[in-house]
Amino acid sequence: MGILTHGGAGMFIDLPNELDEALIDLGSILPAWSTEGAFLADSTIERYRAELDSAPLFGEFRHSLLSLLNGTGAGYAVVRLRNIAQAMGAGDPFLCLATAILAEVAIPFQPFQRWPLWKEIGTNLNANPGLSTGTGYNAFHMDLVNVTQPPDYTTLLCVRPDPLGAGASILSDARAAVTRLTPSSRALLADVAYSYGSFFELSDVGGEYKPFPVLDGEPADLGFVRFTAKMLAESGLDEAHAHAAKELADQMVAGQISFTLQRGDFLIVNQHYWVHGREPLGAGQHDVAPEDRRLLLQLFLRGAGTTGPAAS
Structure with a gap:
């Protein structure tokens, strides 16, 4: 059937035409989602699952996706919904369909109280270039690094790629990078010595974790x-701990992969294993109309039975 394809450096899932067509039909009838607190409501998940299970070949697709995302698979996947986005547009019906698919991986939830379930990541020419909404290099990171219970998965749906052809997504296997470090660096990274970011208006992510260890000693499917990379400049680290973190950053860059998301692609990253970032956008963004600049939507997922360190 050929659902799973290995394209370049990335792991991509291309849907068969039969499944594409069935999902386009489903997208027109899926109801708007409901939430219970920060989480997608159980009633919504059950309704979405019942509809998806009726689609031909969806079971095989789900198996391929989950196999990629677990600890023995790649740890990330790019699902190509390009034909569906072309047919449906990127409005609410398409987002309901994308939400339904992601609910098969884990529970969609809304950790940032001030943003909706799908959080916009647009292109702001006035933002710090290194931020997710900026135009420069967005260095490797995991999302919500400074909370005791980070999202298990982070996802990025491409509504518009950079029309100038740049802004590739970058990923690195964080745990593989750790294995290439010296024992002394690994020992330093296990110290509760690192910090980054603020903590406010957050839901269902535990407490603030500051300072934190980079290596928490937990099994890979539980720990992070x-x-x-931003903590290197902002943590007030001593020389030894800063050097160890820089060594890890260098190993992540050395092992990175990259690919450019196109309209309708969504990237799903298992944060227990991988970190992500972005190459700079193309020069000349001032010449691109605001409504044509790169736009992604981000959604977070919480797995079942997630635990975390006790909040300090």
Whole structure:
């Protein structure tokens, strides 16, 4: 059937035409989602699942997706919904369909109280270039690094790629990078010595974790490599701990892969294993109309039975 394809450096899932067509039909009838607190409501998940199960070949697609995302698979996937986005547009019906698919992986939830379930990541020419909404290099990081219970998965849906052809997504296997470090660096990264970011208006992510260890000693499916390159400049680290974190950053860059998301692609990253970032956008963004600039939508997922360190 050929659902799973290995394209370039990435792991991509291309849907068969029969499934594409069935999902386009489903997208027109899926109801708007409901939430219970920060989480997608059980009633919505059950309704979405019943509809998806009726689609031909969806079971095989779900198996391929989950196999990629677990600890023995790639740890990330790019699902190509390009034909569906072309047919449906990127409005609410398409987002309901994307939400339904992601609910097969884990529970969609809304950790940021001030943003909706799908959080816009647009292109702001006035933002710090290194931020997710900026135009420069967005260095490797995991999302919500400074909370005791980070999202298990982060997802990025491409509504519009950079019309100038740049802004590739970058990923790195954080745990593989750790294995290439010296024992002394790994020991330093296990110290509760690192910090980054603020903590406010957040839901269902535990408490603030500050300072935190980069390496928490937990099994890979429970723990995280708590890393963001931005902490190198903002943590007030001593020389030894800063050097260890820089060594890890260098190994992540050395092992990185990259690919450019196109309209309708969504990237799903298992944060227990991988970190992500972005190459700079194309020069000349001032010449691109605001409504044509790169636009992604982000959604977070919480797996069942997630635990975390006790909040301090």
